[in-house]
Amino acid sequence: MRLALKHQIILAPATILLLMTLLLSFLQYTYWDLSVKRQEARRLGTVFIALAEADLATQRMQGFAQHLGRDPYLEVGSLAEVTELYRYLSAALQRITELLPLPDQTLALLKQAQYDLNPENGLDAQRILDAVALLRPQLSTLAEASQNQRQKLRGVHNQDIDELVARTAFVSIVVLGTAILVGIFLSLYFARRILRRIQSLSESAGRIAAGDLSPPTPPPKVRDELDGLTLSINRMTERLIRVVGTEKLLEGAEEERRRIAMDIHDQTLSDLSAIRRDLEGIDCPGAPALAEDLQRAMANLREVMDDLHPQxxxxxxxxxxxxxxxxxxxxxxxxxxxxxxxxxxxxxxxxxxxxxxxxxxxxxxxxxxxxxxxxxxxxxxxxxxxxxxxxxxxxxxxxxxxxxxxxxxxxxxxxxxxxxxxxxxxxxxxxxxxxxxxxxxxxxxxxxxxxxxx
Structure with a gap:
């Protein structure tokens, strides 16, 4: 199956564009995977910061509970400070539970400790110390696990970046080289194929212009524009042959007309003129009328000569x-x-x-x-x-x-x-x-x- 000429022309650049599109898709996928890992590292960093904030607030609330155990009388400023510490702790625990998937048991312990540390439920020093003793080990465990994941992800991330650079450079070089080679191959293949057919048509047109009216061989089926051009040149040559044949026929007819007119002038009219002169020399009653008839016949012959070939x-x-x-x-x-x-x-x-x-x-x-x-x-x-x-x-x-x-x-x-x-x-x-x-x-x-x- 032969492609249309316009499709042959655009096939090489279309192939290169396709390979470049595949390369861009590969790079997009690779960077997307790296972006996912970056987002994971960013999430773990946020969790670690929230854990640190929660642990710090818990430590300060533990100190407050120990002070409360020694001196049950509180100042108004201390109460406001405890309330602010609880607000920070609650915000940190909320971020932790939203960003970090936790077992149901751990989640229940965190919620229970958060409830016990709420100043609105009363300032019981022992309850606060018990809640802190319950919460801090959980926060330490989560912080250690989060830190380990961050370290592991950081190492994987650095390794992925190195692999990504190497793989991207290798794949880019391979794809670009393949695209260039395929483009050159397709361009040369179709260019030589098209130029060979165009050269054949040009030679046929040159022969026709030089007078050799041998038409190019028509294609059995029109598959592209050059086949259509070949068929058009073939038909044009056939019509030109008919025109030239008509021209030669007309030239032959006109030449024959001219020859007949010359024969009539050189022979027939000369003979009739000699007969008319002989009649004028005859002294006979019917001779003048016969000479006039002969003169009219000669005039008619001159009209016939003029029709055959106007001198x-x-x-x-x-x-x-x-x-x-x-x-x-x-x-x-x-x-x-x-x-x-x-x-x-x-x-x-x-x-x-x-x-x-x-x-x-x-x-x-x-x-x-x-x-x-x-x-x-x-x-x-x-x-x-x-x-x-x-x-x-x-x-x-x-x-x-x-x-x-x-x-x-x-x-x-x-x-x-x-x-x-x-x-x-x-x-x-x-x-x-x-x-x-x-x-x-x-x-x-x-x-x-x-x-x-x-």
Whole structure:
């Protein structure tokens, strides 16, 4: 299965991004585990501080109870101090029970001692001493266990940091190296593969441009953009072969027309002229009428010669040939009025003989279509040069028509116009006329494209 061209291009960076994402995920997981251990160490530190505060408060309350045992009379300041010590003790024990998981028995002993040390329950020295004797061993045990856990966790933490740095550096180097190698491998693989196919297409295009119209082998199935380009070049070459074939056929037909016109001029008209001169030298009642008939036949032959190959086109150019055709055949009073404009720049455009003949045939066919089908009272013929293009237009004020419908019905004249235009690399279009009604026919011939067809 072949990947699309855009997928082949982005595969290497996508693979590198994927490996980098996996690396970042690994680092995130590693640092998350370290963060959990840091939070555990922070919790144990808070518990140890709370235990120390509770033990300190307990010691001071023990001293207060011993003093109370010797002197039962209390001052007001001493009572306030005991109350404050109990508040500190209660806050410390609350933090301890919230942060440190304790057995139910230990938790019950702590709550009992806290209750017995509450000044609100009375200041009994013996009760306070008993509660202190119960509480301090528990606090010492918890402090020792907490300290041991802190020391162990600190050692593990330092070891984890060293391992983390080593493991992170190793994994980073491995992943980055793998990503670079995989990226280079994929880039080179797909680049060579794509460049090889592009080079093949470039060579095929070069051969076609050089005149070798052998199309590239079409792919059996379009799998990516280059397959589509190969298929397009193949189709373009086949169409170019048909265009060149049409061009050669038109050249052959025009050359045959020119040869026939020359044969008629050099042989048939010469023979008829000799016969007419002989008739003029005969003193016979029917000779003048026969000479006139022969003269008309010679004139008809000259019209046939002009239709086969207009000599005016070779001698005076395209504009003069169109003017001669209009004046000779279409200047009658019953026919529509016309206006012809031919830019001098067209004559110096360097058009080939085939292009000149094709433009002449197309213009005559378009004019005859106006006369036969448009029902117009006026039409204009313009032959102009616009930059690197030659534009021929025939515009009338007739009834107009839809080219698509006419082509659908198999209009031979329009088909001939389009095929002649295609044979010289020109494009044709029919659109509404700039008059209130009618049709505008326009042919555009690129001079560069025309030069390539020569």
């Amino acid at each position: 005016t086109l070779d001698i005076l150019g395209l504009g003069a040939a169109l003017q001669s055709h209009l004046e000779s055949h279409l200047a009658k009073g019953t026919l529509p009025r016309y206006h012809l404009y031919s830019a001098p720049e067209v004559e110096t455009a360097g058009l080939s003989r085939l292009a000149l003949l094709s433009l002449y045939r197309i213009a005559v066919e378009a004019i005859h279509n106006v006369i036969k089908h448009a029902g117009a009272s006026r039409y204009e013929v313009n032959l102009d040069r616009r930059g690197d293009t030659v534009v021929l237009s025939v515009e009338d004020n007739g009834t107009g028509f839809e080219p698509a419908e006419r082509f659908g019905r198999g209009g031979r004249g329009l088909y001939n116009i389009r095929e002649r235009a295609r044979g010289i690399g020109a494009t044709v279009a029919w659109s509404p006329s700039r008059f209130s009604t009618g049709t505008r026919f326009e042919l555009t011939l690129p001079l560069e494209g025309e030069k390539e067809t020569r």
